[in-house]
Amino acid sequence: MHGMVDRALRMTVVLAGVLFVQGCAAAEDTQQPAASIAVSPAQPGGEAGGPIEFSYRVTRVPGAALSDDHWVFVHLVDDAGTLLWTDDHRPPVPPSRWGAEPTTYRRTMFVPRTASTGRVQVEAGLYVPPDGPRVRLTGTEKGDRSYAVAAFDVRPASNGVFVAFGEGWHGAERTPQEPLRDWRWSAGEGHLSFRHPGRDAVLWLELDQPVAVVGPQRLEVRDGPTLLATVAITPGARQVVRVALPGGLAAGSLVELDLTVQPTFVPAAVPALRSQDARELGVRVFNVYVGSAAAGPSDSPK
Secondary structure, three states, rough: OOOHHHHHHHHHHHHHHHHHHHHHHHHHHHHOOEEEEEEEEOOOEEEEEOOOEEEEEEEEEOOOOOOOOOEEEEEEEEOOOEEEEEEEEEEOOOOOHHOOOOOEEEEEOOOOOOOOOOOEEEEEEOOOOOOOOEEOOOOOOOOEEEEEEEEEEEEOOOOOOOOOOOOEEEEOEEEOOOOEEEEEEEEOEEEEEEOOOOOEEEEEEEEEOOHHHHHHEEEEEEEEEEEEEEEEEEOOOOEEEEEEEEOOOOOOOEHHHHHEEEEEOOOHHHHHHHHOOOEOOOOEEEEEEEEEEEOOOOOOEE
């Protein structure tokens, strides 16, 4: 008898929990959509390791409250819904300034070098990082206020240009949450080398400086004594940079570039970071790619 009472009590608690969750979900579903997000890839597909550009079109429902703290989350998933990689970002125009007329911007994403080939689904939404609430949007919801916005195909890598990291780079790092996405910290000066493809080409760099206390930095890219580019690095913002490579070189000619960052910092020497990391750090580089000069522009809002 006592066991039957216990089982009945447990069933009652479970049922109450289910009803509570369903009630909460129903309450959330009554919230009116606050905005819409449309995403369009510039190409029908991209190759493993290469860049692919997306156009974003965002609008805010009149009267809807959005703050500057809202980010756009972008999740790349397979047909089974398994998360492959992400491209969450702060939109270049703050959501509080979105209007009923569309706001558009472009953003370049890099397909992980180890990504499997096949169809990839793009889901997007709005949230307050790191784990804040998501916003209800218009569109096709895939669950948990994540919305289907696009799809593209991943092709095998066809680019034969291998970029080698020489002196001045720390080892590759990654997080368990994104096993296909890694990065390297540069020191004060990092060296890259590769064989020139023998045509007009550009060096693509995806980088950021996540430590706000470091302040603005300057990156210079040089081919020997020749300055190829100077880039202003703003803390907190991921940047995609395109650097035109010297022309007139025969295919297979060795190109050796120096990437110099000023200022650098040592985390252990910055009290606010409370770190024991004694490395000299410059910027965090996620992707380096040598591609055609005919490829699209770097990220920019409209």
